[in-house]
Amino acid sequence: MGIQRWEIRPLEVWAKAKEMRAKWQQSIDDAEKEHVLLAQGNCNWAVGFPALRVIEDNPVGAMMGYRSSQFSRECRAAGEILGWGREICGYQLNCWGAMYLGYQMDGSKFPMRDMVVPFPDPCDQHTKRGQAPMDYSNIPRWQGDSPLYTGPHDPERDATMIENKVGTTLDIIADIERIYGQIFDDEKFIESINLAHRVREYAAEVCLSMQHIPAPLSQKDLYSFYTLGGLTKTDPEETVELWRMLRDEVKWRVDNNIAAVGTERYRWIEAHPPPWYFLRYYRYMEKYGAICIGSQYSHMMGGPFEFKEDGSWGPRVPLNSWGERPIKTREDALRAMFGDDARGHNFKVDEVIRPYAICEFAKAYKADGAIMPLWRGGVGCTVTRKEQGLRLSEIGVRVLHYEGSQPGDRTDQDETRLLDMLDVWMESQGLRKLED
Amino acid sequence: MITAGIDVGIENIKVVVLRDGTVIASGTARSGGAGRGKAIEQTWTDTLKAAGISATDITKVVATGQGKGDVPFANDSITEPLADARVALFLYPAARSVVDVGADQIRVVSLDEHGAITEVVLNQKCAAGIGTFLRTVARRLGYTLDEMSRIGGSSDNRVVVNDACCVFAELDAINLLHDGVAWQDIARAIHRAMAVRINSVLSDKVRPAKDTTVLIGGVARNPTLIAALEERSGINFMIPDQPEFAGALGAALDAAA
Numbered sequence: 092m093g094i095q096r097w098e099i100r101p102l103e104v105w106a107k108a109k110e111m112r113a114k115w116q117q118s119i120d121d122a123e124k125e126h127v128l129l130a131q132g133n134c135n136w137a138v139g140f141p142a143l144r145v146i147e148d149n150p151v152g153a154m155m156g157y158r159s160s161q162f163s164r165e166c167r168a169a170g171e172i173l174g175w176g177r178e179i180c181g182y183q184l185n186c187w188g189a190m191y192l193g194y195q196m197d198g199s200k201f202p203m204r205d206m207v208v209p210f211p212d213p214c215d216q217h218t219k220r221g222q223a224p225m226d227y228s229n230i231p232r233w234q235g236d237s238p239l240y241t242g243p244h245d246p247e248r249d250a251t252m253i254e255n256k257v258g259t260t261l262d263i264i265a266d267i268e269r270i271y272g273q274i275f276d277d278e279k280f281i282e283s284i285n286l287a288h289r290v291r292e293y294a295a296e297v298c299l300s301m302q303h304i305p306a307p308l309s310q311k312d313l314y315s316f317y318t319l320g321g322l323t324k325t326d327p328e329e330t331v332e333l334w335r336m337l338r339d340e341v342k343w344r345v346d347n348n349i350a351a352v353g354t355e356r357y358r359w360i361e362a363h364p365p366p367w368y369f370l371r372y373y374r375y376m377e378k379y380g381a382i383c384i385g386s387q388y389s390h391m392m393g394g395p396f397e398f399k400e401d402g403s404w405g406p407r408v409p410l411n412s413w414g415e416r417p418i419k420t421r422e423d424a425l426r427a428m429f430g431d432d433a434r435g436h437n438f439k440v441d442e443v444i445r446p447y448a449i450c451e452f453a454k455a456y457k458a459d460g461a462i463m464p465l466w467r468g469g470v471g472c473t474v475t476r477k478e479q480g481l482r483l484s485e486i487g488v489r490v491l492h493y494e495g496s497q498p499g500d501r502t503d504q505d506e507t508r509l510l511d512m513l514d515v516w517m518e519s520q521g522l523r524k525l526e527d
Numbered sequence: 528m529i530t531a532g533i534d535v536g537i538e539n540i541k542v543v544v545l546r547d548g549t550v551i552a553s554g555t556a557r558s559g560g561a562g563r564g565k566a567i568e569q570t571w572t573d574t575l576k577a578a579g580i581s582a583t584d585i586t587k588v589v590a591t592g593q594g595k596g597d598v599p600f601a602n603d604s605i606t607e608p609l610a611d612a613r614v615a616l617f618l619y620p621a622a623r624s625v626v627d628v629g630a631d632q633i634r635v636v637s638l639d640e641h642g643a644i645t646e647v648v649l650n651q652k653c654a655a656g657i658g659t660f661l662r663t664v665a666r667r668l669g670y671t672l673d674e675m676s677r678i679g680g681s682s683d684n685r686v687v688v689n690d691a692c693c694v695f696a697e698l699d700a701i702n703l704l705h706d707g708v709a710w711q712d713i714a715r716a717i718h719r720a721m722a723v724r725i726n727s728v729l730s731d732k733v734r735p736a737k738d739t740t741v742l743i744g745g746v747a748r749n750p751t752l753i754a755a756l757e758e759r760s761g762i763n764f765m766i767p768d769q770p771e772f773a774g775a776l777g778a779a780l781d782a783a784a
Contacts, residue, residue, distance in 0.1 A: 465651075484646065484732055494652055505652060511593070511606075512649060518606040519636070519644040 094380070094525060097305045097350035102312060104336045108319060111333060115323045119146050119202055128271065131224045132208035133322065135287060135428050136264065139280035139421075140273045145208065148220050149499075150318045152182030155189070155196055156499040157367035162196045163188075167500060175223075180216035180469035181366075181499025187223040206230050208263065211237035211256075214471030233266065235259045241443050257425045264421070277421045284424040286327040290320050293334035295393030295406045300341045301384045302404065302456055305350030306358065307341050310383035311373060312351065314364065317392045354380035354525055357517075359460040360453055361386050362476060365509070366501040375510060378524045379517045384456045387449060395430075396455065404455035445475040446482040453488045460489040460520070468497035491516045529580065530587050532778025533571065533601065534610070535594030538630035538658065539745065540567055542574040543775040544585070545783060552578030553772050563597055571600070587782040591774050593631065602782070608636045608647045610777030615741040616642045617780050618773075619765050624735035626725070626764070627773070628746035630658035633725055637733045648731045654693035656724025658746045664717050667697055668710070672749065679714030680751040686712050690720035715751065722755035729760055741765045743773035 122129045122144050130137060133147040155163045163181075166188025171177070173191060175184060189201050207221030207230060218237065225232040236259065238252040264275050294317070300307050316337060320330040343349075354377070361383055365372050373383060390396070395407045408430075418424050453461060461483050466473045480490040493512055496503040517523075529551075534541040536558060544552040554574030559566030575582060582600065590601035591610040598604070607627065611634060615625040627634040633650035654660050665675040686708055689695035696717065703713050729735055740762050746752055747770035757763060767773060 481732065489646070490732075508652060515606045515608055515647060515649070519608045519647045521643075 094354055095356070097348055097353050097355065099351065099353045100344075100349050102308075102337075102340060104333065104340050107333055107336060108316060111319055111325050111329060112323065115319075115325050118144060120199065122202060128205040128273075129202055130206050130208045131204040131221050132210045134208050134210070134260075135283065135324070136260065136280055136425065137208070137324065138283045138327065139264070139275045139277065140267065140271075141276065142273060143267070145324055146202070146204070147210065147322055148180075148183040148186040150322050152180075152185035152499045153367050155185040156181060156501065157370070159196050160368050160501055163499065163501075166192060167502075170223075177496065177500075177502065178468050178470055180214075180220075180472075181497040182469070183216060183220050183223075183499075184468075185499050190224060190227060203228055204230060206267075207232035209233050209235035209259075211235040212471075213237050213239060214469070216469050216471055231270070233263045235263075253426060253429050256429045257422060260425050261422065275421070277424075280421065281418050281424045283327045284418055284427050286331050287320070288427070289331050290334045291393060291406075293331070293338040294320075295396075296338050297334070297341050298385070298390040298393035298396070299404070300345050301390075303345045304358075304457070305348060305352065305355040306382050306384045307344035307349060307351060309351040309373065310361065310364070310385055310389060311370060313385050313389035317389055321392050352377050352380065352382040355382050356380040357459050357520075357522060358382055358384050358457055359462060360384060360449075360456060360458045361462040361464075362449075362479070363388065363464050363466070363472060364498050365464065366495060366498050366504045368501055369504060369506060369509075372509065372513070375513060376517075378526055379522045380525050381460075381517065381522070383462075384458065387452050390452075396452075398451060398455070404451075446478040449479045450482050450486050450488075453483055454486065458488055460491065460516070462491045462493070465492050465494050466497045467494070467503055468500055472497065489516070489520055528783060529585050530589070530779050530782035531574075531585050532610070532775040532780070532782060533567070533588065533590045533592075533598055534772075534774035534778060535563070535567060535590065535592040535597060536629055536631070536745075536774070537593055538662075539771070540570045540594075541592075541772050541775040542570055543772055543779045544574060544578045544580070545776070545779040548783070550776065550779075551580075553769070553775070555771070558594065563594060567594070567598055589778040589782040591778040605778060605781050607632075607774060608634060608644060609781065610774045611636045611743065612638060612642065612644055612777070613780040613784075614743065614767075614773045614777035617776070618767050619739075619741055621739055622741045622765065623739040624733075625741045625743060626729065626735065627744040628656075628658065628725060628742070629744040629774075630662070633657060633728045635728055635731070635733075635735065637735070646733045648728060648733075650724075650728045653724075655691060655696065656721055656728070658744070660693045660696070660721060661717070661746070661749070661752070663693060664697055664700055668700065668704075668713070670714070675714045675717070676749045676751040678711045679718050680754070682709070682711040682715035684709070684712035684715065685719075686716045688713070688716045688720050690723040696720050715755075718749070718751045718755045719759070721752060722759040725756055726759045729762075735760075735762055737762050739765075741767070743767065743770040745771040747771075 127142045130145045137143045137145045163185045167184045169188035169191040170184045193201050204224045207225050210217050212218050221232050397407045463476050463480050483490050493509050529546045531544045540556050542554045552574050554570050556570040588601045590598040590604040595604040611625040611627050615622040623638050625636040635648040637646040639645050665672050688699035700713050742764035747766050
């Protein structure tokens with residue numbers, strides 16, 4: 092029997108994404124020259140300050156791992172010399188090391204941070220990211236809680252946790268206004284939150300399109316786009332426009348069966364990418380007609396998702412429902428930013444939910460298999476990974492675990508062994524390479 | 528029909544020639560390190576000679592093992608779990624799991640009632656629990672593998688060495704020697720440590736059944752290890768006469784399929 096072959100075509104919106112990403116990098120590099128403060132962290136409210144930009148260790152650390160193994164190794168060595176261990180997340184050790192070295196990958200001066208804003212996260216490493224910049228250059232640091240609980244879903248508890256986050260953030264904004272003399276623009280912040288919701292709606296549609304066979308995008312596409320508006324804070328209106336363009340193009344691709352992998356016959360999900368320098372692993376899997384249709388991580392921009400009563404998979408907060416709760420104040424905007432549920436709102440939050448949530452994800456996207464790396468570094472990444480594997484196996488999704496350091500760190504990556512394992516995994520499921 | 532399978536492992540090359548489902552010749556040699564290409568060629572030539580046939584008599588050759596890509600005369604190659612499954616079902620039709628412990632890998636292959644592979648588990652990248660670990664410690668103690676197995680089998684003492692790390696286990700063995708612990712007790716402890724590690728792979732996903740599990744690979748020639756592993760895992764393994772040739776036989780069977 093012949094093999095089904097779908098038409099493949101590069102993404103047209105790609106050029107716009109690259110342009111925006113370059114512009115963002117330039118805005119960071121120019122911050123000092125333009126007398127704009129640079130904050131280490133990841134928050135949507137920074138847009139309310141007239142002269143404040145935020146930068147996070149991801150995707151910068153990931154980009155360093157992808158573009159220059161030598162430079163990222165030098166950076167990690169610089170961190171290790173100062174006593175940081177190899178269990179530290181590769182992303183942040185890359186960035187900390189560049190800070191210690193004093194220069195970036197292209198040799199330009201490292202943009203020193205002026206403050207650290209909180210990035211509370213269940214991952215111990217994310218929460219720790221501001222520590223080294225604070226210690227190194229004696230800058231102020233704010234920190235917030237990342238509350239968790241176990242047991243049944245409790246909306247009352249969720250509400251209390253959300254209010255805790257809102258209250259903490261209001262205090263931080265007031266502190267920054269007082270210390271730096273910048274006036275927070277509520278109107279601009281509120282507008283940005285409304286725009287962010289439109290991004291979420293477009294992103295949700297893009298994520299849902301990955302249910303289609305053939306999948307219209309690859310995992311590499313998803314990772315690339317979710318940084319724009321997710322990890323890198325680009326112009327809010329331009330970000331909405333980018334995601335609208337992407338949504339429109341993806342919709343067209345679905346309608347016309349334009350595939351990311353022309354020979355798609357096997358769909359897998361992953362927990363994380365491999366170390367970024369090793370993206371050819373996706374190409375290698377394509378030889379088997381296998382496509383990675385995403386991860387909970389790369390679908391984060393459109394989430395959270397859930398199965399509805401009619402069996403469909405969709406966003407927990409219905410699309411186009413935003414106008415039902417108008418945002419009038421700073422508090423309203425912060426509440427909207429943090430979401431409705433403290434628990435289960437984000438796949439990373441709950442160790443109890445994680446193994447079951449990934450099963451729902453696998454079912455929703457018709458996954459045949461799951462590749463679940465076990466990292467030695469960035470400890471929070473790998474929490475429950477084996478349990479996730481067991482639960483996936485129980486629902487008939489074949490699981491491959493492999494070991495490494497962390498996506499930002501290639502130290503423990505064994506390319507030969509991983510490719511051998513992929514062959515074993517594919518052949519044991521009855522698939523042989525279509526080409527070589 | 529004559530087919531052949533060649534299993535190119537990290538330590539050894541194994542060749543099996545099959546005529547209508549019956550083994551007519553087999554051969555093995557050390558993998559030869561950097562000279563692996565020559566070693567493959569020599570083992571192949573010697574085995575054909577022993578079978579009294581020439582290469583043109585063979586309908587199909589299938590390679591397997593870590594070095595399967597280094598066999599220029601092979602018509603095809605298959606990954607190791609496929610070879611494991613083929614041979615297990617050929618020798619023991621009731622088999623539901625195969626455990627293959629070789630020089631560099633521990634593999635557990637689960638099979639359904641139709642013989643299809645339902646799961647494959649590989650060991651994590653670590654020397655503890657693999658054949659190379661045994662060889663390393665035996666060398667350190669000044670024994671061959673067979674000697675260490677035989678000596679270990681004569682002990683009923685239960686001293687312990689580290690079962691999480693090959694290097695620590697080796698150091699433990701040396702320290703025990705310095706403490707005056709008997710050679711045979713240390714040898715037994717080494718085998719038990721290895722059994723612990725193999726058992727951890729058996730427990731990873733699908734626990735192999737007590738009476739339908741086949742044990743193959745070079746390590747399955749070691750009676751002291753088998754005893755330790757059966758005690759630890761509670762499994763009564765089915766073990767072929769020449770477990771080190773199982774991969775090559777599986778490849779030959781695949782060639783005949």
